[in-house]
Amino acid sequence: MKVTSYTYDKSSNWYEESQEGCQDWTLVLVTYGRCVYWIDEKKHVLEKGQWLLIPGGIPYYGRSVPTMLHEKYVMQFVPGAAQESFPLFRQLSAASRITSKYELIVDHLRHIHQQWEDKQPYYQTLCEALLTELFVYLHREWDHEAATSATLQLVENMKLYIQNHYREHVTKDELGACISRSPNYAATLFRKVTGQTISEFVHAARIKTAVYMLKHSALTVTEISDFIGYNDPSYFYRVFRRLTGLVPTDLVSDRETVRK
Known part of the structure; x- marks a missing residue:
């Protein structure tokens, strides 16, 4: 696959x-609000967590919903040899779905966007590798039957529990109790639906908070590390770098005026 353009839109017009x-x-993923696309005279209203794949050669137009702010990633690419590997690339019409792996998908898109903007050596190769991996996850959802609404609700309940307790040590036993199921069932279901382990989801939630605090608070890196649940700052550094490609001090240096 070859990425040809990448934008992050944040607009109400x-x-x-x-x-x-x-x-x-063209691949679109909405991360906030909603927008509208018309493809082959068919209207697609996209909301947060919904992706849209538009084959090459198909005309389309899209616009914001009047007075409503929306945010989305939009990537244009050439499938190349991947066209033989992924069934979605053999379709003649647009495809769309709300992903149950939202956190995983948007994390990949953020990482690709960061690489695309920074343009460090070999960024194109890394972008294409990440895009291929992203389509593996999208196809796993596409190929398998959608989970029942009851099953999805169990996962949403577990996600909510994690969002409320991510600063603590979240275990599969706690999530099992949260949904009145066995710990192993909870862990297996969570990974099947989200594409992430419980631990990976907790780390992602912690680092998301860390990024915000590093940019907008006056706390030190050590204080932030402790606040989000990492007692060992060096471990926090390793996790942060693995998930973002940066180190915490990269963001701290950009908010010196806040600390003053």
Whole structure:
């Protein structure tokens, strides 16, 4: 796969039109609010957590919902050899679905966007590798039957529990009790639906908070590390770098005025 363009839109008056003839494919994921696309005279209303894949050569246009702010990632790419590997690339019409692996998918898109913007050596190769991995997760959802609404609700209950307790040591026993199921069932279901282990989801929630605090608070790195549940700052550094590609001090240096 070859990424040809990548944007992060945040707007309440966005409009875009693609004429027939552009062979690049387009992948959209909405992260806030909603927007609308018209493809082959069919209306697609996209909301948070919903992705849209538009094959190359298909004309479309899209716009914001009037007066409503929305945010989304939009990537254009050429499938290349991957067209033979992934069934979605053999479709002749647009495909869309709300993903149950939202955190995992948006994490990949953020990472690709960061690489695309920074343009460090070999960034193109890394972007394409991450994009291929992203489509593996999308296809796993696409190929298997959608989970029942009851099952999805169990996972949402576990996610809510984690969001309320991520600063603590969250275990599968606690999540099992949260949904009145066995610990092993809870852990297996969580990974099947979200694509992440419980531990991976907890780390992601902690680092998301850390990023915000590093940019907008006056706390030191050690204080933030302790606040979000890492008693060992060196371990916090390792996890932060693994998930973001940065080190905490990179963000602290950008908010010196806040600390003053």
